[in-house]
Amino acid sequence: MRKTIRSKSWLLLTLSLFLVLAACTSNNGGNDPSPSPSGSPDASASPSPSASAPPAANEDGLFNISDFSNKKTNQGEPLKGGSLNYGLVSDTPFAGTLNYVFYSGTPDSEVLGWFDEGMLTWDASYVYTNDGPATYEASEDGKTFTFTIRDNVNWHDGQPVTAEDWLFAHEVIGHPDYDGPRYDSNMTNVVGMEEYHDGKADTISGIEVLGDKQLRITYKQATPSLITGGIWTYPLAKHIFGDIPVAKMSASPEVREKPIGIGPYKVESIVPGESVVYAKNADYWRGEPALDKVVLKVVNPSNVVQELKSGGIDIVGDFPIDQFPDNADMSNVEWLGVVDRAYTYIGFKLGKWDAEAGQVVPDANAKMADVNLRKAMWMAVDNDLVGKRFYNGLRWNATTLIPPSHPEYHDASNPGVTYDPEGAKKLLEEAGYKLNGDFRTKPDGSELTINFISMTGGEIAEPLAQYYVQSWKDIGLNVNLEMLEFNTFYNRVGDTGEDDPSVDVYQAAWSVGIDVDPAGLYGRDALYNFSRFASEENDRLIAEGISEKAFDKAYRLEVYKEWQELMVKEIPVFPTLYRSALAPVNNRVLNYAIGDGTGMYVYQIAVSQDQPFVAE
């Protein structure tokens, strides 16, 4: 699961301003055996006596994410059986592509998390471990991996998970007819994958099936990110999908209506886009799950508080953060929180996407090409105040492009660019942007109108965008704002490669992967490099970061420190806010935690009584 998030999440566009990858929660993934590496405190160190004492705001009404626990305090004894209601917060239906090989949206991954999981788990530093359904051994040179699947790991229909299934997943993803998003640089790193994809070979030469339960994969390049998510760990049931043509798989009932997995719960019924009922998979390899039944339903962000209060849902994957301050004292839930692996940012369009070459083409004449202009725009906005006022401290000023959810790599000593509107005016003045009436002109004297687009979603979205526009107006920049709905927004920013040339500046958010390698977002050949920025220095640092030399952690840290500095200097995008993820959990729920490395698994989640607690 985590793996998909990694390879995918660099690509995953965060839904609106507040919907982030809820799929990160370890319980959903069920494969995080390690303590939390994030900035969140370790709850187990100090079991709080009163179970649901809400984290208190300080006198300014501000909250601090480090006051939140990421583990639910258990109250009472687990009930034998029982059922649990899970709320998937979304204002649209989930797409229903319920297979790791094919899915693309975050909501689908939340659905998947309950009934399927990957073959490998990882530890505190996001390195694969041997605690999952399979174990692995790496060769001396770090290029060849031998995997052994545990004997008791079976599909929901009782068939054993085999090495053939794992190979089959690779074959499907590499197939020319494959229509999902997983054929990426991780895939092409498998020896023989490109030849297979191009039809030059019938088999993938780098993958060998050694036995029923043993598989060996050879990779072209050994990189530090290989063992932090560079391996495809989701097998595909060959006994079910073997007869279906690859082109038809993603639309098949086996993916949409009766999906199959290996996880602790199995899908009993699905109402497309709305809800899923899971039943216990008594045969689960880790042990018998505690609950008899889990019901997942889509809950609109505007109803989520009511549903929680009335006990209609016990847990939500990702709570809309702007609704928290008003509900911090909800009596029947406990609030869990972690630093989210995500950040909000403002991007500048600096070029185009060349689909044929698969590369970004920076344009030196782009409207935003002057770094002084970009820097002034960063200096003009007070994100510290934005975080405090709009988000009560639950989002806070961002400084670099590696968020504090990766505490080792996040360079806390780098202050980014600080708020200084007077300095911004001076900078623009010196760079030749002279005031002509209310607004500044370009250095050549022509008019400067900047088009800014932002996403709708949540009541903060528009005031926030307005705030940026007026901050820029205050330093003399004429900025036009257009608010767009999620899909239209990314379409115009260029998620298909056809960038809308009228867009100059945009506000968006990224969920980042467990590996810090930024190639997928800022590399020269990354479609999702929406700012279309590229420079040789950037190429060099990104390559260094995943080179063999980077197996030396100190060196890798140094490289990414340099990269963060480069990004603060060049400003193709600037981060605005770091984010926290909150999850309210009904008091009857036991053994639940969010975030990375909690040592808790989905199958352990239990309830202490039949009926959920209701708010007083």
Next chain:
Amino acid sequence: MLKLSTNKASPQARPRQPADKSPSGLSIVWREIVQDKIALVSFILVAAVTLFVYVTSLLLDQDQIVRVDLFALKQPPSSEFLLGTDQGGRDIFGQLIIGTRNSLTIAIVVTLLTGIIGVLVGLVSGYFGGTIDNLLMRVVDFFMILPFLMVVIAFITAVPNYGITAFTLIMTAFLWLGIAKLIRSKALQEREMEYVQASRTSGSSHLKIMFVQVLPNLSSIIIVTMTLNLAANIGLESGLSFLGFGFPESTPSLGTLVSYARNPQTLEMRWWIWLPASILILVLMLCINNVGQAVKRAADARQRKG
């Protein structure tokens, strides 16, 4: 020939002239409104609100009102902010004034435009009948079978720089249909009347018969429909804004203010954001409707009170 015919046509209108015999249309309407106390109060209320918002909004600076103020988010009503502030720290009272002005302007402009187009098409179609009628009515039918809300919503998401003008035009494009059908049916009846035949025989031009002779006879129905439409059009803008297809927040409108109530926290805990606008919509629509009902009665001698 033409000259002669005009001369001959004028005596035809003469029987309607004597003022002591039948009062003018407007005075009948006025008398009807005065007779009906509810309609009178409604009329005064609408007039007062309209006058107030248009005058006050001249004195207000819209840019200042929609400016996001991070230090005044979600403030309850106080002496500084008469009706509090919204989640962007923007003064609700100012937004209410400008919003009402915007919503009213839209409703009035849409009503007038649809009225003009509808009357023109309906009159031409009904008066001439035959092929022209057939053609025009098929156009009307075509627009009518389009799913109105769907098209409007698609249009709103597709149009860049969506604002008051664009909204007014798209509304107008669909809302003239009803009036056109109504006027057509009346014109069809009217053209069979003897005065039309007579005027035609005596050589009056089609234009003159349509606009000078037939149109005045339809004026009562036009006024009634348009007054009632005005009330509906205020609701239309608010409804669309509420559904999330309204104006950007930098263009306040009544619907935008009400739509903040979609957030349950706002609905429960911050009544000052949405309640004033909701009451205002209710009052405006009810009042205009009351006036409209009085006008309707005035148009029908059998129902008159006064």
